[in-house]
Amino acid sequence: MEEKFQADEGLSLLDILKLLLSKIKLLILVVLIGAIAGGAFAIWRTVDINYYGTTIEFYVNPEKPKDSVSSEGGSQYGVYGAYGRHVMDNMIKLLESESFTEKLILNNAPLPEKGKWVNLDKEKEVALDLDNKINKADKEIQIYNVLNKTAKTERLEAETLLITLREEWDKAVVNTDYSKYSYNDLVYEKAFTDPNFDKPDTLTAAYNSYDTARKEANLAETLAREKQALVEELTETALEAWRETSRYKQALAKYEGTVSYSYLESGADLDDANNLARSFIYVNINVLNDQDFANDMLGYVKNVLPVYVEANMAVPDGYSGTNCQRITRDDGIHQTDPGYTRNQAIKYALLAAAVALVVACVVIIIVDRSDKRLRDYEIITKKFDLPVLGVVPTIESIAAPNGKDKKKNNTEAKK
Numbered sequence: 001m002e003e004k005f006q007a008d009e010g011l012s013l014l015d016i017l018k019l020l021l022s023k024i025k026l027l028i029l030v031v032l033i034g035a036i037a038g039g040a041f042a043i044w045r046t047v048d049i050n051y052y053g054t055t056i057e058f059y060v061n062p063e064k065p066k067d068s069v070s071s072e073g074g075s076q077y078g079v080y081g082a083y084g085r086h087v088m089d090n091m092i093k094l095l096e097s098e099s100f101t102e103k104l105i106l107n108n109a110p111l112p113e114k115g116k117w118v119n120l121d122k123e124k125e126v127a128l129d130l131d132n133k134i135n136k137a138d139k140e141i142q143i144y145n146v147l148n149k150t151a152k153t154e155r156l157e158a159e160t161l162l163i164t165l166r167e168e169w170d171k172a173v174v175n176t177d178y179s180k181y182s183y184n185d186l187v188y189e190k191a192f193t194d195p196n197f198d199k200p201d202t203l204t205a206a207y208n209s210y211d212t213a214r215k216e217a218n219l220a221e222t223l224a225r226e227k228q229a230l231v232e233e234l235t236e237t238a239l240e241a242w243r244e245t246s247r248y249k250q251a252l253a254k255y256e257g258t259v260s261y262s263y264l265e266s267g268a269d270l271d272d273a274n275n276l277a278r279s280f281i282y283v284n285i286n287v288l289n290d291q292d293f294a295n296d297m298l299g300y301v302k303n304v305l306p307v308y309v310e311a312n313m314a315v316p317d318g319y320s321g322t323n324c325q326r327i328t329r330d331d332g333i334h335q336t337d338p339g340y341t342r343n344q345a346i347k348y349a350l351l352a353a354a355v356a357l358v359v360a361c362v363v364i365i366i367v368d369r370s371d372k373r374l375r376d377y378e379i380i381t382k383k384f385d386l387p388v389l390g391v392v393p394t395i396e397s398i399a400a401p402n403g404k405d406k407k408k409n410n411t412e413a414k415k
Contacts, residue, residue: 016365023364030360031353038352042345051337052294053258053286056301057328060091060309061279062319082277087314088263091281094312095261095305098252102243103308104259104300105251110235111137117247130241137234144231147224154217161210168206172199258287258297281309281324286336294333302326 020027060083083091094100106112114134118127169183176197181187188207191197242248263278283301287294306324313322 019368020361020364026364027357027360030356034356035349035353037356039345039349041352042348043341045344048289049337049340050289050335051286051340052289052291052333053284053336054294054298054331054333055328056283056285056298056326056331058281058283058305058309058324059279059327060281060313060322060324062316063321063323064319082279083313084277088278088281091309091313092261092263095281095308096256098256100304100308101252101255103304104255104297105248107300108304108307110141111238112242112248117242117245117251123245126241126245130238130245133234133238133241137231137238140227140231140234144224144227147220147227151217151220151224154213154220158210158213158217161206161213165203165206165210168200168203172203255297258285258293259301260284260286280327281305285333291333298331298333 062083111134114131115127118130166183169188173179173181173191178187178191178197191199260283262282262284263280265280265282283305285294285297285301287297306326309324310322313324315321
């Protein structure tokens with residue numbers, strides 16, 4: 001019979017609502033406790049969390065030679081010198097690559113700093129080997145820089161003497177068969193062996209001076225090129241050793257996690273017909289609890305990104321290169337999440353309160369349903385189809401008008 005009762009008894013939404021309303025004080029208490037616990041947990045987790053960063057904007061456009069004629073037409077680079085999406089997509093992928101992140105770490109330096117990238121206690125041999133390779137490459141770089149500077153100086157001197165030689169040539173070839181020729185080595189050699197051409201001593205002296213300077217410049221450039229090949233080899237060897245260190249991998253992850261790149265403004269519609277071409281790169285820096293590193297990142301991006309974009313951006317036909325310049329000036333590092341702890345506390349408090357309310361409601365319903373007592377004799381009559389001969393009254397005190405207690409009879413059916 002009890003099984004029959006349990007099978008027949010149902011619970012309507014109205015019953016559930018009445019049950020929960022009868023426990024409203026308990027529910028409010030549970031919700032308050034949940035909200036306080038959730039807020040306290042959020043404050044504990046986020047009280048020391050601050051994000052520092054900024055957004056830097058760069059203007060990029062193809063540089064067109066002054067003497068060239070523009071052909072607007074159906075250029076894949078869009079109008080007004082803006083780049084198409086596929087070009088900008090490729091550039092963003094390059095900026096997000098490990099190769100560019102490595103350049104940020106190096107800050108355009110050819111080699112990493114010595115004694116910084118390994119744990120000297122755990123990787124002493126690795127540290128010594130890396131520093132040795134960096135030292136070797138650095139010495140060759142210094143020699144190359146001297147040779148390269150010398151080569152440039154020698155070449156500049158040769159070009160200056162070439163101007164003097166051309167001036168002497170123009171004076172010497174007046175009213176001669178060579179007057180229609182501008183100076184070049186081949187024409188001069190031909191004139192030098194021509195018995196009918198009377199070369200002035202000033203022309204011969206100018207040529208000899210230029211020829212000597214040219215040979216010295218060629219020799220200096222050859223030595224610089226040879227040294228450059230060695231420098232590139234040693235530099236790559238040092239970089240490969242550096243890339244194998246644990247600190248390098250940590251730095252790579254750290255740098256990649258604090259900066260992001262886009263050519264679309266926040267909230268822009270990628271499919272908007274008015275956005276077919278782009279001329280801006282947006283760099284967002286966001287660093288957790290390290291304002292000094294955020295400032296360093298700002299300097300690295302300003303220093304490295306323009307050079308990298310100008311060197312790697314695809315150049316359309318008819319253009320001489322790419323121009324990339326920073327257009328933001330008030331882009332200093334600032335706190336990007338004011339009120340972060342407060343917002344998190346509110347969010348977690350609401351979340352915890354909602355969870356506590358749901359759990360409390362479920363528990364109340366389960367406890368009530370698990371209570372097998374019968375509280376109304378009408379239920380017995382209805383469920384078991386048996387008459388109730390009598391009930392045991394429950395006496396509750398109520399206040400009478402004369403101040404004395406008056407008894408009120410309530411009945412509770414007992415099984």
